[in-house]
Amino acid sequence: MSHQQLRVLQVMRAPVGGLFRHVADLTRELASRGHAVGLIVDSIANDGQTEAKLADLASSASLGIHRVAMPRLLGQGDLLAPMAVRRLCRQLHIDIVHGHGAKGGFYARLARLSGTKAAAFYTPHGGVLHYSAQSATGRIFHFLERALMRQTAAVIFESQYAKATYARVIGEPTCPSPVIYNGLTPEEFEPVTADGDAADFVFVGELRALKGIFPLVEAMDGLVRPDGQPATLVVAGDGGERGAMEAAIATRGLGDRIHLVGAQPARAMFARGRVALVPSLAESLPYVVLEAAAAKLPVIATNVGGIGEIFGPTASDLVPAGDADALRAKMQTTLAHPDVAAASMRQRLEHISEHFSVGRMTDAIEAQYLAAIPTS
Known part of the structure; x- marks a missing residue:
């Protein structure tokens, strides 16, 4: 366990599936180690099952669960959401902003580009890799991935397969790019x-x-x-x-x-x-x-x-x-x-x-976070 308490903001669009399972596990484990964690999720994703999952996670999210409109497709909301992430980073004095999935990753790094001091991490979870380079949306997403690399403290991959696919589709990351497996309790x-x-x-x-x-x-x-x-x-x-x-x-x-x-x-x-x-x-x-x-x-x-x-x-x-x-x-x-x-x-x-244990997963991610924070 680290003696340095971090203030971490996890950003994702829809809190569903394996991506949410990963974020929930990471949030609980970081909180148990004394770190303060908050979440940003899409304000539209509010069905009963989603609300129950978020409510169950609330006790581990001492920095709150915040709602921001995040359109599934590219749109005007993609200009406003990063500003909301930046604002929360400043209000909550965030050290680490970690984006999950294509949209979460973009918002976390665009927030840094627009002024937040928080170190920006990104886990694709497949996300951007699902968009074909032959489509207009795919070309935009892939361009943004390459353009935002300089704002990225690390791209964390959940498998060697994901890392190899990213390198083939987007290019080799120019920042640290560890493979850290998801874990079980x-x-x-x-x-x-x-x-x-x-x-x-x-x-x-x-x-x-x-x-x-x-x-x-x-x-x-x-x-x-x-x-x-x-x-x-x-x-x-x-x-x-x-x-x-x-x-x-x-x-x-x-x-x-x-x-x-x-x-x-x-x-x-x-x-x-x-x-x-x-x-x-x-x-x-x-x-x-x-x-x-x-x-x-x-x-x-x-x-x-x-x-x-x-x-x-x-x-x-x-x-x-x-x-x-x-x-x-x-x-x-x-x-x-x-x-x-x-x-x-x-x-x-x-x-x-x-x-593939949650403890091993969190040890490795926590070490990446700490390495990105200047010591004083």
């Missing part, structure tokens, strides 16, 4: 025991094509247990393509083997399946892989994004994205040889325990 490393009627497999995630839901349905067709009974799958999640997934399930006659239960907490769902599936077509560093592995579930996942970094010494277990036959073969092998899957799970768990 000690409670998340407690094992989950499968229910007596647990399905063979469990999927937790958004129901959209990018998450590999259609190759997953195809892979379930013809999949059998060693006793000859059809394999079963429970699916937790919602999304715009739920209807299309239900239609694909019906077309293959798999309605009695694939059960959709809607959005549910990941850890609760891990008790309802014996093997976790992450068949994504694209990812950065998905928390669900970390969470399932930490809960001591075997995990079958695709070789995309930073998943190989999570799998570490078991990365050879990953399957090609979008290949239903390869996915089915891996699932069939796992059903036939649960002892082999369990051995891989233990090896993977040891790797994750060492490299």
